[in-house]
Amino acid sequence: MRLAAGRVLSSRSRDRDVWYLPGGKREPGETDLRTLVRELDEELTVEVDLASARRFTTYEAQARGHAAGVRVRMTCAHLRMSVKGPLRESKSLKGSFTDC
Secondary structure, eight states, rough: EEEGGGEEEEEEEEEOOOOOOOOOOOTTTOOOHHHHHHHHHHHHOOEEEEEEEEEEEEEEOOOSSSOOOOOOEEEEEEEEEEOOOSSTTTETTTOOOOOO
């Protein structure tokens, strides 16, 4: 999620040392956008304005902690959102803003 002043929001589970961009795996029949909407709600209690969503780009890279050749794909979108409540899934956002 790109925030004001060109910053990107990342999060991490409290029991992990790695920061990551919010998101997750698609469930059967889900589109990339529906996956993002569901994951943002599940992880960060964020509601997405679907009408505002526009696909931006897709990145692919080696999956961290997996055997060589195991790839992770991330589809990014521009969208408007609002925070509905406190963070879920024991997430932390402290120190999570990165200039880009």
